[in-house]
Amino acid sequence: MAGLGAAALSASLSPASPAQADQSLRLEAQLATIPLGPGQAPTTIWGLVPSISPLRLKGGQVEVTFRNRLPVAAVPDWRGIDGAALAEPLIARPAVPPGAEATFPLPLRRAGTFFADLRLLAAPGAPPSRPLPFIVEESVPIAVDRDEIVLIEDWRAGATASRPETAGEPLFTVNGQVLPDIPVRSGERLWLRFINGSQQQVFAVKIEGLEVRVIAMDSAPAEPFPARNSALVLAPGGRVDALIDATVPPGSVSQILLHDGQQARPIGRVVASGEASIRPSPLPLPPALPADGLPAQLDLKSALRAELALDGAEWVTPAGLSAAAAPAFKVRRDRVIVLALSNRVALATSFHFHGHHFRLLDRLDDGWKPFWLDTLVIEPGQTQRIAFAATFSGRWLIESTATRWGAPRLVRWYSVD
Numbered sequence: 001m002a003g004l005g006a007a008a009l010s011a012s013l014s015p016a017s018p019a020q021a022d023q024s025l026r027l028e029a030q031l032a033t034i035p036l037g038p039g040q041a042p043t044t045i046w047g048l049v050p051s052i053s054p055l056r057l058k059g060g061q062v063e064v065t066f067r068n069r070l071p072v073a074a075v076p077d078w079r080g081i082d083g084a085a086l087a088e089p090l091i092a093r094p095a096v097p098p099g100a101e102a103t104f105p106l107p108l109r110r111a112g113t114f115f116a117d118l119r120l121l122a123a124p125g126a127p128p129s130r131p132l133p134f135i136v137e138e139s140v141p142i143a144v145d146r147d148e149i150v151l152i153e154d155w156r157a158g159a160t161a162s163r164p165e166t167a168g169e170p171l172f173t174v175n176g177q178v179l180p181d182i183p184v185r186s187g188e189r190l191w192l193r194f195i196n197g198s199q200q201q202v203f204a205v206k207i208e209g210l211e212v213r214v215i216a217m218d219s220a221p222a223e224p225f226p227a228r229n230s231a232l233v234l235a236p237g238g239r240v241d242a243l244i245d246a247t248v249p250p251g252s253v254s255q256i257l258l259h260d261g262q263q264a265r266p267i268g269r270v271v272a273s274g275e276a277s278i279r280p281s282p283l284p285l286p287p288a289l290p291a292d293g294l295p296a297q298l299d300l301k302s303a304l305r306a307e308l309a310l311d312g313a314e315w316v317t318p319a320g321l322s323a324a325a326a327p328a329f330k331v332r333r334d335r336v337i338v339l340a341l342s343n344r345v346a347l348a349t350s351f352h353f354h355g356h357h358f359r360l361l362d363r364l365d366d367g368w369k370p371f372w373l374d375t376l377v378i379e380p381g382q383t384q385r386i387a388f389a390a391t392f393s394g395r396w397l398i399e400s401t402a403t404r405w406g407a408p409r410l411v412r413w414y415s416v417d
């Protein structure tokens with residue numbers, strides 16, 4: 001009864017164990033178009049087209065060959081993958097010129113929901129880049145009836161990144177579709193992998209009448225917890241994996257609502273078939289997902305403390321990052337670092353960390369939230385403290401971008417020796 005999605009999936013894969021997985025993946029950066037509804041001209045986009053689709057990988061090492069078929073230099077960025085020193089964009093992987101390709105290893109230490117995108121080098125006025133979501137499979141599958149990516153993106157007719165003021169009302173799509181239906185059967189357990197693929201928008205998502213249980217955030221396992229008010233808040237580029245029991249009557253329709261801070265709008269529907277419920281009561285809750293590669297403890301008392309201001313000073317555009325630029329901070333391998341991040345600009349700003357996941361520290365004591373993150377939105381004037389263990393040697397990017405359509409991406413870097 002259980003594990004339908006997972007069982008069907010593992011049957012189609014070779015039985016190689018994750019540690020020995022030897023996979024290769026070709027990715028092509030291409031110009032493409034996406035239709036955004038009747039009466040609208042197709043929108044030109046930058047896309048990443050994979051040689052495997054849907055893109056599900058096994059843990060272990062994957063050899064990536066990236067071919068750039070765009071008219072401009074490009075480099076893929078990997079959201080959620082820790083310690084991939086040889087894949088680190090701009091630092092290990094210079095921009096790939098048009099028509100050229102690059103091959104490099106990408107270590108996949110942990111299962112989860114990830115994406116790659118080309119936004120790092122997108123100049124103002126470039127077409128929007130679509131994230132390419134991918135899943136690294138659990139070595140021990142958890143029992144669910146459906147396992148689906150829910151990629152949410154925003155579009156603005158007539159707006160270019162350099163002229164955001166021309167933007168009309170945003171249009172949100174789910175998996176590239178306007179107002180799609182997600183079909184379910186009453187009683188099914190869904191694993192929905194929400195991805196905020198918007199340009200710069202923070203939003204909350206909720207499915208009417210359904211409770212959601214968070215099991216992972218930003219591609220890292222969380223101690224499972226029920227989402228407050230059943231709403232999932234997603235930073236730009238953020239990911240939340242949620243288990244949802246479709247405890248709805250046969251034939252019912254639940255709106256998927258997105259709240260962008262100003263208004264709630266429907267972006268799709270969960271539609272139950274007319275069949276009777278698949279089971280009399282929900283499945284038992286699964287144990288937490290294994291946190292491979294993440295430290296069990298962080299000793300904050302002996303941590304190195306550093307401050308990082310999100311203020312524009314010393315931050316550069318990705319294209320302007322030079323090897324001579326001084327690092328934001330340097331740390332010895334295996335040290336624990338507590339970083340105080342203060343937002344000194346007038347807009348909420350998204351802080352995105354490469355190389356390692358971090359804990360968000362509580363404000364009053366030395367505790368932390370029961371999840372790991374790689375992206376955090378900081379309100380104007382606020383300071384947040386995060387902590388991480390510098391497990392992986394290398395040079396890693398830090399990104400800071402105001403949460404406004406078309407805001408420039410700014411970067412610095414840090415080093416772990």
Ligand SMILES: [Cu+2]
Pocket residue numbers: 077078079352354399
């Ligand atoms: Cu990034």
